[in-house]
Amino acid sequence: MTAPTPQHESPDSATVSLLDPDLLADPYTGFARLREAAPVQRVRHLDGSTMWLVTRQDDVRTVLDDPRFVNDPGRIEGGPGDKRAQMITTFGIPEEYIPYLADTMLDADPPDHTRLRKLVSRAFTVRRVNALRPRVEEITDDLLDRLPAAAGDDGAVDLVEHFAYPLPITVICEMVGVPEADRPLWRDWGARMMGLDPASMSSAFREMIDHIHGMVEERRARPADALLDALIAVRDDDGDRLTETELVTMVLTLVIAGHETTAHLIGNGTHALLTHPEQARMLREDPALAPGAVHELMRWCGPVLITRPRWAAEDVVLADTLVRKGEGVEAVLVSANHDPRHYPDPTRLDITRTYDTRGEHHLGFGHGLHYCLGAALARQEGEVAFTRLLSRYPDLALAVPEDEVRWMPRPGLRRLIELPLRLG
Template sequence: MNIDPVFGADRYARYANLRADAPVERIKTPPGTPGPAELWLVSRHDDVVAALHDARLHLEQPPQYQFGIRTLLNTDPPDHTRLRRVVSGLFTRKRIQSLRIAVQAIADDLIDHLPAGETIDFIERFAVPLPITVICQMLGIPADDWRLFREWTPKIFNTDEESVTTRPAAVAQLIQYMGGLVRTKRDHPADDVTTTVIQNGKDVLSEQELLSTLMLLLIAGHETTVNLLGNGLLALIQHPDQLELLRSDPARTPDAVEELLRYDSPVSHATIRYASEDLTIAGVRIAAGEGLLLALGSANHDPALVSEADDLNVQRNGNQHLAFGQGLHYCLGAPLARLEGQLAFDTLLRRSSEISLAVEPKELQWRISPLMRGLHALPIQLSSIAPAELAATA
């Protein structure tokens, strides 16, 4: 089986077939994907959860697959513990909640500039600039530079032919940019995340680890939220009863965001794990050194997790989805993604009276990526947009 554009559009039906007939299946990765050409795809919820906690599965890449960038995403303890300790205090729930007013102002400003009655690309006009502006402000990066990062990050994550060709240059440009940022903050410390990481990482991180950590914060700080907003809005448009239920009762928004994370997870597969020894999953033998993709999106649609798992239900509570992973590598930025998602959907539904898809669903194009689940574009129309002051009192 291949990860291809069809798999991107119709992955949940194919996941269901895998869970039923081949819960651990050999797959081919797209050409140009860093790592092995073939991996084991694990699709059942209980197997995925067990694998996320299995100490025999390592994130450290075997030497033949390494390409030089070591981050929290591909290291194991004790290095992972050391790296995470440097940044663990930056994304606490209390600290993220202190950003609420700033994130709300960004969301309102973006909506103020959306034209009612015209077709717009929601990804370009809202889903991208919201989290990029937030993370740029946190890192002390000029917000005007967000377009650079939106140009570079898809080339790093996507595996289409063009991205594979341009990936080395994008990585080099991002490293160069972050190096310049570090030099600036060392000379002129500020009240921002970059300065804090530099200070916390002194005598703890190598220069390469410092740059990689900041790069990860920048990329992970916006890329997954872009997909949450795009995938989530599409899901709501395609389920108008759920959209109107949420619009009529904004108090449901936190539960709705959890359901949107489960229903169409921004990260479809966890970072590749490698078996440190021979092991067996669901009766299938995995040889030492072989790689596994843990299908978070499939696990989130497994009836073993929730009943009516293929239905979108914004009233679902107690949602134990795996969109942020689990265990040692649980997503550090989960509180930030939740805050941005809640404010984005609340503001969008509160200030717009009707949201419709401007193309046929079959025309939408999904990114080709073994890890990310997201749209290239989401053309929509907003019938009307209320001023922020009126919407706040409605």
């Protein structure tokens, strides 16, 4: 048999737009259609640039784990240069602030990624996260106690506003060392950063960076005992290990990444359970199902739909398609997690779903070198949130018809605008 000839399309031949109304309204069906039509195809971004879109699980794993795909295009000799900074400028971010957004741990490659991740990885080990569980349970119970008082005149409570967001932001802010009085600011900044208004996103980002600089200086004068203080000590004792910009960027990354996606996991997951009452009943009656339930919810309705771009450091043949050196690739987690080649009946939510092999089978937390640093913490928060919510309010139900639940039409992220519930 003759090997298939790699195909290559013109950079201007993009047939998919991330702003396609069908993809925004129903990313599960939309990306599934793309996955079955072609495993690798062109996509056009908001700034008009094009990349390759990879949709099948085996190919997504390759993109996320193959060292021929890098996070920093500036490292590629003769490559496209710093494409990340070029893309960021489309959102009106001033030039002096771009390094705080373009040069994060999430975008770094070894050895910088290794150096930065090592500085904070100990705080997120399974052992240390397990030690936090009593505090996570305490925060959860306190928020659940307050829910009845948050009900509006119609008796409905917005779970996103009063539970899904406050839980993870309280946990990560306590870990990092963000003062309690400042946490509402982070809630507002996070919402604006994840919104659709470029001017609001830009101003939120500038405000966050300026605030972190002020917080660092204040903690230098009055140290405490949190992750921020440990990072400041590393910076001040050995600037070769952590620059001032990297210090500020690390705080930004930890706080935003540490609450935004977990908040949407809790919101999306609660919606999924309430619209699949048999699944909610099983979890309510047997809380021991919680770890598997969280994994299934991350597979079925995880908030991150598409990864950050990777860039081909050399010519790579991917699913019979030639990706040339310097070209960008984005991996679609939502279609990979619903790939029928890996999951029997993938559109069915089943919190008792089992697999023949060990390990994490879904890609909700990513894969490879950039696997989510806070995955263990997010899983724990999800387990506590779902089990305690269903136990405390066994008659919990949607306060509006299912087709009136509002989702934010944001490319790459599946999140609720609000989740109105009746506590029973």
